[in-house]
Amino acid sequence: MALVRWRAMAIRFQCSSCSQPIEIDDVWSSKLVACPYCQNTVTAPEASTLADLSATPTARQIVDDSTDGAQAPMRQSRLGLVALVIAGVSLVMMITFTTIARAHIDQFTEIQNKQMKLIEQGSDIFTASQASMADLMKSGPGGTIPTWFVMTMLLTMCSGLAWLVAITCALIALRNPTSRKQAYMAIGLCSVTLITFCMSG
Numbered sequence: 456m457a458l459v460r461w462r463a464m465a466i467r468f469q470c471s472s473c474s475q476p477i478e479i480d481d482v483w484s485s486k487l488v489a490c491p492y493c494q495n496t497v498t499a500p501e502a503s504t505l506a507d508l509s510a511t512p513t514a515r516q517i518v519d520d521s522t523d524g525a526q527a528p529m530r531q532s533r534l535g536l537v538a539l540v541i542a543g544v545s546l547v548m549m550i551t552f553t554t555i556a557r558a559h560i561d562q563f564t565e566i567q568n569k570q571m572k573l574i575e576q577g578s579d580i581f582t583a584s585q586a587s588m589a590d591l592m593k594s595g596p597g598g599t600i601p602t603w604f605v606m607t608m609l610l611t612m613c614s615g616l617a618w619l620v621a622i623t624c625a626l627i628a629l630r631n632p633t634s635r636k637q638a639y640m641a642i643g644l645c646s647v648t649l650i651t652f653c654m655s656g
């Protein structure tokens with residue numbers, strides 16, 4: 456005799472993330488569901504682990520149960536990976552910048568000294584920068600600013616921009632458990648970039 460189930464049974468359990476009691480339809484047993492309290496993705500148990508609670512909110516299902524019996528795929532967030540890649544790009548640019556800057560440390564010091572001297576003599580930062588730029592152009596091929604200097608300016612600017620994008624993506628990605636690990640790695644890389652930058656000055 457076939458058993459007719461009139462109504463889907465409910466599974467009650469405690470959210471493994473925020474410990475709130477939640478309830479799901481038993482077709483979601485052993486599957487991934489979104490907790491209505493903390494919005495985190497948690498795996499539902501096979502059977503209830505909590506007693507009947509009348510006022511238990513129902514967990515929102517993540518995907519349509521079209522593939523019956525199959526494990527519902529976890530919503531993957533790629534933002535952590537994006538943050539990690541951009542953080543890596545930012546770090547590579549920063550390392551390239553310090554390498555170029557170190558190779559031209561004498562010229563760099565010269566520019567800085569010249570600027571400081573002009574400022575001491577009473578010119579403003581803008582005029583001082585212009586004067587040192589003019590000096591720099593004299594040193595470059597054909598009266599232009601040397602390539603290495605343009606490169607360092609571009610690298611610091613792009614690295615800084617990438618750094619900001621990476622840290623923003625990482626902070627957003629931290630909210631999703633599927634991308635949290637990559638987000639932490641991206642933040643780690645950003646810290647290395649920052650340390651590299653501070654040490655270059």
Ligand SMILES: [Zn+2]
Nearest residue numbers: 470473490493
């Ligand atoms: Zn929860």
